[in-house]
Amino acid sequence: MKTTIINLLPWREERRKKRQQEFILLLLLAAGLGAAIWFVWSSAVDGQIAHQGQRNQIIEGQIRELNQQIAEIDELEKTRNDLVERMKVIQELQGNRPSVVYVFDQLVRTLPEGVFYTEVTRQGSQFTLKGTADSHSHVSRLMRNLDASDWFKNATLVHIAAEREGERGNFVLRVSQSTPKAEEDAK
Known part of the structure; x- marks a missing residue:
């Protein structure tokens, strides 16, 4: 019998090389597939970020427009309030116009002889009357006349002085302004 020897080494070596080549091929294929998946995912995320950035810009533009409109509305409200205040002042002045004439008329009518006004000032409904008088009794008569008037009340003496005996003081x-009954009824 003749023996034949078969050498299996080269066959196993080829098989190992083939498997190694297949493994490297599969490894490269998996790496390529991973890179493709990563590229697609990265592109999708970048696209979503860009889309959200555009939406944010649109929203920021609308916010700027709304802030401008709010500023315009605030300015219009301020202008409106200023106009309303001016109208109130004008209406008040128009309403007080006739009473000023009556007040000055009453100031003259209540003034006794020997008394002169040097200054008349008004703050709200309070009048401050400065003047000179021949005597203290003339000043008291003026105070009584003012209290008796329909247009004035609460006459109060703040100061009285004469520099020398026998001279004008x-x-x-x-004095406070009061509203006469006839004017209250007219309102």
Whole structure:
């Protein structure tokens, strides 16, 4: 019998090389597939980020427009409030116009002889009357006349002084304006 020897080494070596080549091929294929998946995912995320950035820009533009409109509305409200205040002042002045004439008329009518006004000032409904008088009794008569008037109330003497005996004295009175009954009925 003849023996034949078969050498299996080269066959196993070829098989190992073939498997190694297949493994490397599969490894490269998996790496390529991973890179493709990563590229697709990265592109999708970048696209979503870009889309959200555009939406944010649109929203920021609308916010700027709304802030401008709010500023315009605030300015219009301020202008409106200023106009309303001016209208109130004008209406108040128009309403008080006739009463000023009556007040000055009453100031003259209540003034006794020997008394002169040097200054009349008004703050709200309070009048401050400064003047000179021949005597203290003339000032008291002025105060009684003012209290008896329909247009004034609460006459109060703030200051009275004469520099020398027998000379005219200076005085300061405060009196409040009252609304006469006839004018209250007219309102």
